[in-house]
Amino acid sequence: MAEIFYRVNPAEFLADLISIDYTSSDTIYFSQKKIDGLVEAFSQKTSTILYATPLIRSEVFRSTTRLGRKSVVKRKVGWWRQFWLLLKRAWMQASRDGPTNKVRARMSVASAIIFGSVFWQMGRSQTSIQDRMGLLQVAAINTAMAALTKTVGIFPKERAIVDRECAKRSYALGPYLLSKLLAEIPVGAAFPLIFGTVLYPMARLHPTLSSFGKFCGIVTVESFAASAMGLTVGAMAPTTEAALALGPSLMTVFIVFGGSYVNADNTPVIFRWIPRVSLIRWAFEGLCINEFSGLQFDHQHSFDIQTGEQALERLSFGGRSISDTLVAQGRILMFWYWTTYLLLERNKPKYQQLEPPIFDQPQSRQQLELEAPPVDSDEPYQELGTSPLDEVDKVKPDEQR
Known part of the structure; x- marks a missing residue:
């Protein structure tokens, strides 16, 4: 991995990692998908200690796309x-x-x-x-x-x-x-x-x-x-x-x-x-x-x-x-x-007219929901983390005495 990023500015790499590429509709789709994945991974990482309220899969999608929309808005600088x-x-x-x-x-x-x-x-x-x-x-x-x-x-x-x-x-x-x-x-x-x-x-x-x-x-x-x-x-x-x-x-x-x-x-x-x-x-x-x-x-x-x-x-x-x-x-x-x-x-580069953002397309939303991590069908809720109280609930009554 060190050889791959040899002579590459880390700041430019990170800026490119969290930026949306507006070159074409495909690039904007995949870059937005990449940012949503980073947001979801970060949210899961921060919820491993504190107990997170269970969310339905569609709610997880709405929350991540909402964060993605906010990230796009923040890119607009005066x-x-x-x-x-x-x-x-x-x-x-x-x-x-x-x-x-x-x-x-x-x-x-x-x-x-x-x-x-x-x-x-x-x-x-x-x-x-x-x-x-x-x-x-x-x-x-x-x-x-x-x-x-x-x-x-x-x-x-x-x-x-x-x-x-x-x-x-x-x-x-x-x-x-x-x-x-x-x-x-x-x-x-x-x-x-x-x-x-x-x-x-x-x-x-x-x-x-x-x-x-x-x-x-x-x-x-x-x-x-x-x-x-x-x-x-x-x-x-x-x-x-x-x-x-x-x-x-x-x-x-x-x-x-x-x-x-x-x-x-x-x-x-x-x-x-x-x-x-x-x-x-x-x-x-x-x-x-x-x-x-x-x-x-x-x-x-x-x-x-x-x-x-x-x-x-x-x-x-x-x-x-x-x-x-x-x-x-x-x-x-x-x-x-x-x-x-x-x-x-x-003389600036000309590109094809872009489609609406992916979080406004029902088809793209459904596709992202299908690509979400699989969960058991018997569990209607997905837990994003565990809490110390869950471990206490698992202790038998005799052991509590």
Whole structure:
């Protein structure tokens, strides 16, 4: 027996033992029958010491099915209870993934050092304007791709578990997605903060504390939006390999329309909706507004860019604020989460319409009564246990004297 349950979590085994499988009418029948047997065995076990009132066989059946019905009702957990339990599980899953978190932290530091070395201590010359734009574009792409790749590589495998647990009515999709979003905020925000902390002083970007805080906030929100996009790709793709192929391809389209390669005013009309949904574009625009606002550049000719506001006008980023870009990224995040919910709800396993529970079917009740343990026909009552008083009644009168 020990070899059979080797490497099996005892808690999961016990939870599966007392759960009803709603896959089909046969599975619900046999799982309910199994639970009724456990209830009856437990009742017989607890009645071996105290005297139990004799019950007719049909009464035994009604009592056990009543307990079975109560066990089914107790399985229905409220929305907030589901959310709280799923939040604790998601937090444990995110915080205990030590090897993955260490690799992501090292990659954030390594990429920040590489980018900081290439764009080391940028000045205020005319050539530094292009360098700053290139660095901000690379920072936006690196942050989005890191979050997307991590989510796309994990969620397709997790989706199989979610589909199975939702099919068994363990919880709903709404509490699961909300708990996953909130649980990943502390861990997911750590890596963009590490990246910004290392890169910002090396490249000598806008030297104010508020600008540094806004820089970290923009890349953090972008990371969550890319992670939400990865959830949608994972819910859409049939396998992990397909998701890893689809995710970067879709991100490449957003990079092309990210604001650095193609100006928004020069974008063909048929493609002008893409920059509006590109998280790379909104992150790049927010970083540029944060960096160029208030900067003064060295100039020798009248046609040179003298202020950061002029650089923003050439990128068609004038007239907006950082809060506008953050709101746009928040909308993209909610769009991807809502799309993930719809895809999971649509692609969830479909089963045949279940029959009524077995304790509401007369035929099943009669069948269970026939399968009850046999008793002597001369005894209309079945004793569930003995009492010390029964032993006293068996003593002869002479022995009592």
